[in-house]
Amino acid sequence: MSLLKVERVHKSYNGLQVLKNVSLDVQAGERHVLIGPNGAGKTTLFHCMTGTLPIDEGVVTVNGRQISGLPPYTAVRVGMARTFQKNNLFDNLTVEENLHLAIAACKPYRFHFFKPFYKYTDLLEEAEQLLKQWDLWERRACVVNQLSYGEQRLLELLLALASKPRLLLLDEPTSGMSPAETAQTTRLMQSMPRSITLLVIEHDMDVVFSIADRITVLHHGEVFLSGAPEEIRGDERVKEIYFGGGAPLYAEA
Amino acid sequence: MVTSSLLMHILNGLAYGMLLFMIAAGLSIIFGLMNVVNLAHGAFYLAGVYIAYSLVARHMGFWPSLLVSVAVVAILGVLVEKWLLERVYGRELEQVLLTFGLSFIFADLVEWIWGSSPLTLPVPEALDVSLNVGGMMFPAYRIFVILVGCLLAVLLWYIESKTRIGAIIRAGVDDREMLSALGININVVFTCMFAVGAALAGLSGVLGGPIMGMYVGIDAEILVSSLVIVVVGGLGTWKGAFIGAIVIGVVDTLGRVWFPSFTMAMVFLIMIAVLLMKPNGLFGRGAAA
Amino acid sequence: MKKETVALHVAFVAATMLLPLILTSYGLKLTSEVLIIAMFVMSLGLIIGFAGLVSLGHAAFFGIGAYTVALISEHVDNTWLLLIAAVVTAGIVAFLSGLMFIRSSGAYFLMITLAFGQMLYAIAYKMEGVTGGADGKAVSESFNLGFGAIESRLAFYYVAAAAFLACYYLLRVFLSSPLGKGVRGIKENESRMTALGYNTHLYKLTVYSLSGMMAGFAGALYAYFNQYISPDLLHWMFSGQALIMVIVGGVGTLLGPAIGAGFFVILQNYISSYTERWPIIMGLLFVCLVLYGRGGVIHLASLVWSHLQSKRRTGREKSVLPKEGSGFESLKG
Incomplete structure (x- = not known):
């Protein structure tokens, strides 16, 4: 059963299209990790899901209840x-x-x-x-x-x-942490009960692969690929996006 | 008959709007550039008109008095900026309090020196005639004020969009830190802008003297109207100040004719309406409110 | 509550109640005025210090309270009804205006509240037929809570003192309640409060309305106390004075603003007997306050205070100076 559904979300910011037709489906109990280079629109997507930023187009539902268009404080009411x-x-x-x-x-x-x-x-x-x-x-x-x-x-x-x-959105939980702290935080995420669904933005690939059930790659505001960890790990294009010279110059929005 | 008297009220409103524009333009740029809500701006208006009054009373003539008075107010602006404001940049509330205190000091000093009974500045002789406007006689002086206001608007628009100084100011309103990154001496820019803003307010005072008269409390009236214009027009834009000033000037003047008790209320309602629709004002840039 | 705290509160209430024993008739009148203004300033301190809403038009609500009593007392003489009417009117106006203002913050909020206050001032000034215009209006109705008219200065002092204590303890309870804690959280970090699920606008609106009601209550008492009202009660100068009282007394404290009010009302009384140039003096105080910083102000205040104490009896026995670190930084947000 899908807990969070993001459907065809568009978002422009100062004339710049930050999110293009983003759709995302997070199953209840899943550990879903969102990766992508800086400026891919990951944090913006979080803002759009919680209502902190209004979205231009699209629908966000949590457990069947539409929350896009509602004020941001209501997100908690639906368990997010x-x-x-x-x-x-x-x-x-x-x-x-x-x-x-x-x-x-x-x-x-x-x-x-x-x-x-x-x-x-x-x-x-x-x-x-x-x-x-x-x-x-x-x-x-x-x-x-x-x-x-x-x-x-x-x-x-x-x-x-x-x-x-029921749904916890974590925006780079390990950012700025020492290796020991990162390991501890990773263990915490792993030990969380499955009654809590996790959607995590993460840059540290060790952390990503040690928690993820499913990974979505965001690139230039679009969903590039979504799949099981093995699929992502094996995909050459993702490596190209992530580690190749394709990193855009503008900073994370 | 009705239309021509309406035309006259509108012309009066435009003249008043131009006076407000001169104040609001300075207020808006000072707010946009330096992030200072200058509550002492009405005091510059007051200083302008009262100094000119004393000079005219000493037979100096209207135009020389105007120049001297505006220059004195500009210097006053420099002193306020250099001695006082400069010490509290970056501390929004302290700036407000400082300028608030200054506005009391100035207003009370004026009352002390010139007394509390209303005075008027005589209309300069050359303009003390009436012109035929659409079948109505209208004071030439007010037409003159409208022209000055429009000229000033064109001049400011030119400076803002075509000159290096304008580019610096635009850059500063959008991103203050960029100025120092560009190697520009912010302190000089700030002092100059503050002086220009003060001079404009002083100019407005002198030009407004023959129309509005002068009395204790006019500084607060003018200041509040200008603040409303800044909010309506959007901070940091001369265009916003110009359009806002015309709207508020005309509404205020018509209000005085039709609903004298609720003039301010009408002005205020316009502000609220604009704010509800466009929180950053009609021409506002960036996210402020 | 700890025993010492209880003892402190008992002492505080007792001191307020016993103060008339050592006051002259003039001192009683002055202290009553201090207490009424203190309630008003406390209401402003509530939104500034605890919700981060810096208003420069708070006199509007004080004035609304005072005008409500003055205007309705021509038709109704029941003091209770008039007080309730004043509080309700001020509360409704605060609620409706807050509904529009609270979306903006910082300098915008300041400018809008300033314009709002001046609008009411202009209306009161110009609607001569109703409000008496610039001349204001006399309030001839006596204060009567059902035990006979309260006319002596001593009796009115007790009314003011009881009202002040009631407001103070009401605010204390409010600030320690979940709602009050929420308001403080919003001042600390509004975006986090939203993320936690708080409807921050509603909290701000609630505290703004409460503050307006309290200001209206103070204004209503002031109308009875002064037996005369004028548009000056709505003027931005009065709002500004209240703001400075809050800051001198201590932002983010409850009693601080009340002490600031005491300091200023007494100072104004003192200075006004020598010169008519009070606005200049007040303006200079503003400027000095800003330039010589927080510690300096409190230092300055205590110096002036001790000077006053030695010159003449001011009637206030204990001078509780505000806590350190309660200055401008805490206003940001």
């Missing part, structure tokens, strides 16, 4: 959560406060204004459980600024997980 390529955290808040905000986002009481936050014990317990599970419990009182880069990257992931998503 995302992380960012560059850490996008509440830098002046503590780890715990970051997580509280993330968890409360999906609670029916998020609009309540007469009872202090700390009296919602379910929220505190959930946060504690997540922090312990992810080895950040000791650091819970630290302000984000004081965390190491790797810890911040982890928190980035944790905020997305807090909404208990």
Whole structure:
């Protein structure tokens, strides 16, 4: 059963066509990796799927519900959560406060204004459980600024997980990480339950091949090829795009 | 009869619009280029008209007074930029507060020196006649102001699109960092633009003196109208300021005739309508709002 | 809550309630004014410090509250009804205007709110038949909550103090609630809040409306207190003064803006008795504040404060200076 369906999405940006007729089908439980050289439109596709950028044409559905055209905050309501390529955290808040905000986002009481936050014990317990599970419990009182880069990257992931998503979009989860941190993050992705479907943008080919069930190659805003890892690994044209001289000059949009 | 009085109101509105254009053009470029919302811009208008008033009162003649007054305001602009604003570039809110404080100081100084009763600047003798416009007698001076405004618009358009200075300014509005990458001394560009903006506001003040008169509080009125024009026209464009100024000038003038209490409300509604349709203003570039 | 915190709050409330014991009649009047203005400035501090919405037209809501009382009191004399009418009117106007403004941010928000405030000012100024125009209007109705007319300065002080404390604690509860935390999260990082699933516009609109209601409430009390209203209550100069009070007192703190209000109202009273050039002095304060930075301001404020204290009794016993690091950086966003 396909969980995420992207159909014929077009997107132009300042007169530049960034996405051309992109279609994508992600099955429930799948680990789907999106690769492609810089400027291929991978992050733009994420923005378009979550509604952060409006799309010009096409339809995005999650679990049969159309979400394209809806405001970006509704993405979480259909079980979709995302992380960012560059850490996008509440830098002046503590780890715990970051997580509280993330968890409360999906609670029916998020609009309540007469009872202090700390009296919602379910929220505190959930946060504690997540922090312990992810080895950040000791650091819970630290302000984000004081965390190491790797810890911040982890928190980035944790905020997305807090909404208990069915579909998790990860934008280069290992970018900027040391080899050890990359290995740890890869293990985390591998160990995630299959109830969470992953769509990952990744550049590190070792990471790509150690998690992917299916790989889609994006090139110049178009789906170049989509297939099982072996197919992609064996394809000469993909190697040409990725490693050959064909890398475009403009930066990732 | 109705049409000719309407024509007269529209001409009046155009004259007022041209005065607003001179202020809004400076405000818009300063905002677009330096990212400064200059709330002291109305004070430059005030300084222009009051200085000219004192000079005219000392029998200096309208035109020499105009030149001297505009020059003084330009120098004032340089001083404000060099001494005060330069220290807080890049800190948006502090700039707003600084210029806000300055606008109080200037306005109160003016009240202190010239008193709070309304004054007017006499119309220069050569233009103190009426012209026959479509069967109605219309003051030549206002036609003159409209012409000056249009000339200025053409001049600014020419500078913006055909000269190196214009290219620098356009580049600066789009990407400030590019200027320094191109080896251009930003500080000089900023100071010059601020001085030009101040001079334009001063010019508007002197030219507006015979039409609008001068009183305490006119600086705020003019400033708010100009801010609305900047929002409506889009920041950083002289074209936007020109079109916006004509629209606001005419609507304001017609409003004063037909619904005196709700003039500002009409102007405001136009702004809201434009914002809802085009968040960056009619001719705005880039993503701002 | 910890024991010390409880003790601190009890002391705070008690100090407010016992203050009249050491105040002269003039001091009572001045302190009542401080408390009313403090509520207004606190409402502005709420949107600036906690939602990152820097408005230069907040006096609009204060003025709406005051005008509502002044205009309706000609027909209705029930104080409760008038207060509610003022709060509701200000709230509705804040909600509707917020609906349009909140899409924009930064300098645009500032310019639009400024224009909005000046629009209301112009209407109040020009609709002489209704609002009394530039001359304003007298408010002759007395303040009566059902226990007889409150006319003495002492009684009105207690009304103002109770209202102030109510607003303060209401805001405290609000800011610690899920909604309040959400608002702070938006100021910290709006794009992340959206990605987490928060409808950030709705949060901003809610806090903006709440702020408008509180400003309207303060304005309504002010109409009773001053027994006279004029378009100046809507003017951008008043909005600007409130903004500077917030900044002097401390952005991102609740009580800071109230202290800023106290500082300015007392300073204005003091200076106005010597010179009519208050706008120049205030303008200079703006400029100095900006040029000599945060630490400097607080330092400056404490210097002036101690000077004032030594010259005459100002009536405020404790001067709680704002926390460090609550200056301009926290306004960005």
